[in-house]
Amino acid sequence: MIIKQKFPPGDFGIWVIIYVEFVTFAALFIGYAFARRADVLMFNESQLLLDQRAGFINTIVLITSSWFVVKAVKAIKNNNGELSADWLLRAMGVGFIFIVIKIMEFSDKFEQGINLSTNTFFMFYLMLTVFHFLHVVLGLVILFNIYQKTKIGGYSNADHVGMETGASYWHLVDLLWIVLFPLVYIMR
Amino acid sequence: MKIYITLVLLTLFAFLSGWFGFVGSIVVAMLLVTTFIKGQLIVDYFMGLKDVQFKYRVIPIAWLIFVLFFIGIAYYM
Numbered sequence: 001m002i003i004k005q006k007f008p009p010g011d012f013g014i015w016v017i018i019y020v021e022f023v024t025f026a027a028l029f030i031g032y033a034f035a036r037r038a039d040v041l042m043f044n045e046s047q048l049l050l051d052q053r054a055g056f057i058n059t060i061v062l063i064t065s066s067w068f069v070v071k072a073v074k075a076i077k078n079n080n081g082e083l084s085a086d087w088l089l090r091a092m093g094v095g096f097i098f099i100v101i102k103i104m105e106f107s108d109k110f111e112q113g114i115n116l117s118t119n120t121f122f123m124f125y126l127m128l129t130v131f132h133f134l135h136v137v138l139g140l141v142i143l144f145n146i147y148q149k150t151k152i153g154g155y156s157n158a159d160h161v162g163m164e165t166g167a168s169y170w171h172l173v174d175l176l177w178i179v180l181f182p183l184v185y186i187m188r
Numbered sequence: 189m190k191i192y193i194t195l196v197l198l199t200l201f202a203f204l205s206g207w208f209g210f211v212g213s214i215v216v217a218m219l220l221v222t223t224f225i226k227g228q229l230i231v232d233y234f235m236g237l238k239d240v241q242f243k244y245r246v247i248p249i250a251w252l253i254f255v256l257f258f259i260g261i262a263y264y265m
Contacts, residue, residue, distance in 0.1 A: 008244045009236045022251045029255050033262035056203035066234050067192045171234045178226050182219045186206035
C-alpha cells in the first residue's frame with residue numbers, strides 16, 4: 001500500500017496562492033462563457049481573428065516547460081544538482097518562447113487597432129491573456145531564482161521545498177493555459 | 189514521457205478541431221472532456237498530487253469540474 005503524503009509539494013503558502021488563482025480564473029473563464037451567450041455571432045467572428053497556431057504552439061511550449069520542471073525536481077531528488085539546473089535552464093528557455101510568441105500576438109492585435117474597448121470578446125481575450133502572461137513572467141522570475149540557487153548547490157535530496165514551491169506555481173501557469181486555450185481560441 | 193505525449197496529442201486534437209473549423213455540441217463536449225483529462229494529468233503527474241492525501245488532490249480536480257461544467261452549461265443552454 002502506498003502511503004500518501006500529508007501535504008502537497010512545496011511550501012503550503014504557494015497552495016493558498018494557487019487556490020486564490022483558481023477562484024480568480026474560474027470567475028474569468030465562466031464570465032467569458034456566459035458573456036458569449038449575449039452575442040454568439042460577434043464572439044465567433046472575433047475568435048476567427050486570433051492566431052490558433054500561436055495558441056497551439058504556446059500550449060505545447062508550456063506543457064514542455066512544465067515537463068522539464070518535473071525532470072528538474074526528479075533530478076534534485078536524486079541529489080543531482082547539475083542535471084536539475086540544466087532542466088531548469090531548458091524550462092526557462094522554452095518558457096521564454098511563450099513570452100516572445102505572446103508579445104508578437106499582442107503587437108499584431110494592437111497594430112490592428114484592437115484594444116479592451118473593441119468588443120466584449122477582445123475585452124475578455126486581453127484580460128485573460130495579459131493576466132496569464134504576467135503569471136508566466138512571474139513564473140520565469142521564480143524559475144530563474146530557483147535555477148541560481150540550484151547552481152550553487154542550494155538544494156538537495158533532503159532540502160528542495162523551495163524548488164517544489166516554484167515548480168507548483170509553474171504547473172499552475174500551465175494548468176490555467178490548458179483551460180484558456182480551447183476556451184478562447186477554439187471552442188465555438 | 190507517456191504523460192507528456194498524451195498531453196501533446198490531446199492539444200493537437202484541440203488545435204485540429206479548431207483549424208478545420210469543426211463546430212457543434214459534440215465538438216464542444218469532446219473539447220471539454222479532453223481539457224479535463226489534460227488538467228487531471230497535470231494535477232496528478234506534474235503537480236505531483238497523485239501521491240498526496242485526497243483532500244488536497246480533490247481541490248484542483250473539483251475546480252476543473254466546476255469550471256468546465258459551467259462553460260458547458262453556457263455553451264449548451
